[in-house]
Amino acid sequence: MTSASGSEPRFIGIDLSGPILRAAIVNNNGQIEERREVKTEADQLLSQVAQVVSELRGVNANVEAVGIAVPGLVNRTTDRVIASRDFPSTVREDLHSEFTKAMGVRVEIENDANAAAYGEYKVGAGRGSRDMFYVTIGEGIGGAIILDGKLWTGASGFAGEFGHITIDTEGLECDCGNTGCLETVASGPNIVRRANERLYRDGTSSLSKLAINKNFTADDVAHEAKNGDDFSMMMIERTGKYIGTGVASVLNLLNIERVVLGGGVMDAGELILNPIIQEARRRAFQPCFEATQILAAMLRADAASIGVAMLARDAEA
Ligand SMILES: [Zn+2]
Structure with a gap:
């Protein structure tokens, strides 16, 4: 790039939340350039x-x-990753200092859901709102709160754990130690569990395309629902109702102007968004309901890498 914009600052966003490391050069407007x-x-x-x-700094030297973005709780004050199911403990403790040393440039670490929320807020479905609540439905269910342009992370950095709102006091035990958390019914693996239980129980559901494929994922359920598979549509609708139940509590609590929902299951589009609403x-x-807009996320798999690059841009240097 030889234009004047070529010398504007760039930011690298890296998303470590999935099995694929996604990295990107992001410009000042939140667009991915590489x-x-x-x-x-x-x-x-x-x-x-x-x-x-x-490699990316080789492409653009103005980083x-x-x-x-990491899949775990991050204390931004100490820059420590407190809890993460995917990172070995040795990596977590000194992640920030190790990264800074290895890269020789300012490094900001953030929870993946917070990062994705910030991306949607700045350049996605949250654009134009002042306050936003973000939900991501994947292996777990994450949430993030943005108030007046800033991530609201709570007293010790862990606000927005939407997946651990109790929606069934007699529900299943959750990884967090509670029972009946939203995550125990509506996370990706739990959508699959519920679908499998029902396929096993119910003769008519053997007509479902899911019954043919034993190793399906929650994203498959979403896609089959979109393709018109009755059983998958029902599973997605029920999942939407659970999530909508949690969203109602958030609306009552925050009277928030926008709710943005992301994650692979949202690929089912209106089939899941409508029951949520x-x-x-x-x-x-x-x-509270009338004051809010409930929308599907826009940035899909790029949300966290764009968001964490924007957070690195906006963080105090
Ligand atoms: Zn829980």
């Missing part, structure tokens, strides 16, 4: 990240900061 994707190796994470950053309407205090 990307790299690598299969992550847990024991080589640090060198993989350093390698990809070095001012690197943002890294209907259930939120049915359960929330009416003035």
